[in-house]
Amino acid sequence: MNGNIQIVKGHILFTKSPEAFTIIENGYIVVEGPCIQYVGESLPIEYEDYHITDYGDTLIIPGFVDTHVHGPQYCNRGLGMDMELLPWLNTYTFPEEEKFKDTAYANMVYTSFVNDLVRNGTTRAVIYGTVHLQGTVELMKAVADAKICAYVGKVNMDQNSPEYLLEDSNQSIVDTMQAILVAEQFEPYVRPIITPRFAPTCSGPLMRELGRLAKKYNLPVQSHLSENRGEIDWVAALFPKSKDYTSVYVDYHLIGTQPCIMAHCIHLSDDEIDILAQTNTLVAHCPYSNNNLSSGIAPIRKLLERGVPISLGSDISGGHLTSMARVLTEAIGLSKMKWAEVDKEYKPLTLSEGFYGATRGGGQFFGNVGSFEIGYEFDALVIDDSSLFDMNVRSPLERLERWLYIGDDRQIANRYCRGQQLSI
Numbered sequence: 167m168n169g170n171i172q173i174v175k176g177h178i179l180f181t182k183s184p185e186a187f188t189i190i191e192n193g194y195i196v197v198e199g200p201c202i203q204y205v206g207e208s209l210p211i212e213y214e215d216y217h218i219t220d221y222g223d224t225l226i227i228p229g230f231v232d233t234h235v236h237g238p239q240y241c242n243r244g245l246g247m248d249m250e251l252l253p254w255l256n257t258y259t260f261p262e263e264e265k266f267k268d269t270a271y272a273n274m275v276y277t278s279f280v281n282d283l284v285r286n287g288t289t290r291a292v293i294y295g296t297v298h299l300q301g302t303v304e305l306m307k308a309v310a311d312a313k314i315c316a317y318v319g320k321v322n323m324d325q326n327s328p329e330y331l332l333e334d335s336n337q338s339i340v341d342t343m344q345a346i347l348v349a350e351q352f353e354p355y356v357r358p359i360i361t362p363r364f365a366p367t368c369s370g371p372l373m374r375e376l377g378r379l380a381k382k383y384n385l386p387v388q389s390h391l392s393e394n395r396g397e398i399d400w401v402a403a404l405f406p407k408s409k410d411y412t413s414v415y416v417d418y419h420l421i422g423t424q425p426c427i428m429a430h431c432i433h434l435s436d437d438e439i440d441i442l443a444q445t446n447t448l449v450a451h452c453p454y455s456n457n458n459l460s461s462g463i464a465p466i467r468k469l470l471e472r473g474v475p476i477s478l479g480s481d482i483s484g485g486h487l488t489s490m491a492r493v494l495t496e497a498i499g500l501s502k503m504k505w506a507e508v509d510k511e512y513k514p515l516t517l518s519e520g521f522y523g524a525t526r527g528g529g530q531f532f533g534n535v536g537s538f539e540i541g542y543e544f545d546a547l548v549i550d551d552s553s554l555f556d557m558n559v560r561s562p563l564e565r566l567e568r569w570l571y572i573g574d575d576r577q578i579a580n581r582y583c584r585g586q587q588l589s590i
């Protein structure tokens with residue numbers, strides 16, 4: 167017998183593609199180390215002697231992936247929801263991020279933040295720290311202690327920022343290289359990611375150097391793109407040589423060279439959408455944030471039809487909730503409003519498309535993650551929804567839909583990341 171093998175049993179639901187759920191009632195998943203070896207209705211004979219963790223009449227789904235979230239904004243969630251992006255950054259966000267120069271403060275906030283992710287079933291995340299190196303190391307520690315997996319980025323800002331967050335351009339690069347080195351200590355849980363905050367707060371020379379670092383260390387890149395109309399006009403004025411906002415990042419080799427996530431992508435031209443599709447740039451759609459900051463409704467159906475890969479982000483604290491179940495149902499809701507109010511050509515997102523966005527859509531940034539296919543890493547949530555009152559018998563898919571809409575962390579009976587059970 168191989169001591170590295172675990173077998174779980176329950177009603178298994180996942181999305182191999184956005185179009186449909188795969189549903190296996192009373193099915194089995196065999197996991198060896200971090201990876202799935204078998205998924206199916208009956209247990210193959212070679213596994214008969216192994217212990218089975220029988221989760222009975224529960225739902226087993228992939229762990230959630232949040233591809234855009236700001237750890238240092240955790241204390242601000244639910245505040246400042248009456249402002250647009252630029253005043254919101256200056257009034258609420260930047261003053262809070264300054265506090266992360268204090269490592270003890272960073273430690274307290276990041277520990278609670280990561281615990282909230284785990285509690286709500288997020289097993290993978292792509293996270294922004296602040297400009298502070300030591301503070302960002304605290305974020306890496308919190309992730310590794312929780313045994314979830316995350317890309318963690320030290321943020322870069324060397325212009326158009328308050329004095330208290332403004333970095334010297336060279337020091338910004340030196341600290342970024344240090345953050346990349348330190349992240350190695352937290353493998354396999356933490357991976358570094360190059361994180362220019364957004365074009366307005368980064369000079370051309372800084373972005374060029376960050377593009378070089380990404381290539382040299384073979385690292386992915388994340389930033390914000392086309393979130394707010396005032397922001398877009400500002401970028402056009404700051405970078406007159408670039409054709410549009412997307413081209414600013416292309417011109418500095420931040421889009422198109424390494425794997426890349428761009429948050430928001432609301433007001434893009436058709437040419438910009440083509441660039442994202444050609445460069446396989448992963449969009450992090452953040453519906454709560456776009457709603458709260460009156461940014462707009464991202465054209466997700468159009469992006470999907472044009473071949474742009476889509477994932478979902480909580481964008482704490484533009485968004486107010488860490489729960490990716492809530493984020494995915496909000497994405498569906500906003501897409502319905504786009505269809506009803508703006509353009510009947512673009513159909514609303516379906517439940518399976520929303521679920522795919524919160525699991526496999528973001529999981530692809532981590533490799534084989536976000537699904538229960540053979541060779542995928544076993545990140546899973548066990549949902550015991552028996553406390554959600556109903557007099558009727560429901561199918562596993564109906565039960566999942568209801569839990570996504572009205573459930574919360576109290577129904578998450580167990581969590582796994584890379585085959586390891588997580589504690590909260």
Ligand code: GUN
Pocket residue numbers: 236251255259363364390393455481484
């Ligand atoms: N653009 C630049 N910084 C931020 C941020 O912290 N949150 C959001 N939503 N947009 C940004």
Ligand code: FE
Pocket residue numbers: 234236390429481484
């Ligand atoms: Fe953001």
